[in-house]
Amino acid sequence: GESVGLHLPTLSVQEGDNSIINCAYSNSASDYFIWYKQESGKGPQFIIDIRSNMDKRQGQRVTVLLNKTVKHLSLQIAATQPGDSAVYFCAELVPAGTALIFGKGTTLSVSS
Amino acid sequence: GAVVSQHPSWVICKSGTSVKIECRSLDFQATTMFWYRQFPKQSLMLMATSNEGSKATYEQGVEKDKFLINHASLTLSTLTVTSAHPEDSSFYICSARGLAGISYEQYFGPGTRLTVT
Numbered sequence: 001g002e003s004v005g006l007h008l009p010t011l012s013v014q015e016g017d018n019s020i021i022n023c024a025y026s027n028s029a030s031d032y033f034i035w036y037k038q039e040s041g042k043g044p045q046f047i048i049d050i051r052s053n054m055d056k057r058q059g060q061r062v063t064v065l066l067n068k069t070v071k072h073l074s075l076q077i078a079a080t081q082p083g084d085s086a087v088y089f090c091a092e093l094v095p096a097g098t099a100l101i102f103g104k105g106t107t108l109s110v111s112s
Numbered sequence: 113g114a115v116v117s118q119h120p121s122w123v124i125c126k127s128g129t130s131v132k133i134e135c136r137s138l139d140f141q142a143t144t145m146f147w148y149r150q151f152p153k154q155s156l157m158l159m160a161t162s163n164e165g166s167k168a169t170y171e172q173g174v175e176k177d178k179f180l181i182n183h184a185s186l187t188l189s190t191l192t193v194t195s196a197h198p199e200d201s202s203f204y205i206c207s208a209r210g211l212a213g214i215s216y217e218q219y220f221g222p223g224t225r226l227t228v229t
Contacts, residue, residue, distance in 0.1 A: 098144060101158065105155050
């Protein structure tokens with residue numbers, strides 16, 4: 001089932017802009033979160049993860065922010081490129097759970 | 113890195129027939145494998161969790177007699193869609209969790225597109 005919501009289904013940006021994709025989760029017991037990128041007809045591709053004992057984690061061009069107070073997760077993509085166009089999903093894992101539960105996804109469209 | 117493969121990548125079958133989809137962990141042993149289903153423009157929905165050598169655990173609303181899951185080895189899980197109907201047409205994605213990995217590392221396959229005519 002789905003336990004995340006409050007998202008923009010689509011986000012359109014210009015090449016070079018910074019993109020921010022949001023996700024809200026409902027289970028306060030979730031202790032691990034991952035952002036995935038999915039291109040058409042392909043499986044999810046890992047982007048970045050964060051544990052609940054952190055509030056920020058940075059990767060290459062991407063940053064994930066976690067606000068446990070309001071149960072909010074965001075993915076920031078710096079200098080967005082056309083190749084970043086895809087659907088982005090957040091996923092969460094509760095401590096006792098074994099499978100990742102996915103949110104509804106946001107379609108990012110990057111125009112040149 | 114850990115690689116998960118699926119076979120076939122796409123399949124077309126006639127209504128009423130059965131289709132088997134394989135999920136393999138290529139360079140690691142997977143104690144647990146997961147099957148997800150994704151309809152167009154929707155998210156991944158967990159169907160079932162399977163542990164090697166034991167019966168799969170199905171999510172609420174997923175018919176276990178229709179979606180047969182077998183996890184016979186640490187590198188292979190299969191999903192058989194029995195008596196397929198057009199409404200079963202979907203993108204089926206498996207993922208695997210490693211034997212020695214930390215509990216939340218889950219690696220995804222490339223997906224299998226099933227079309228039932």
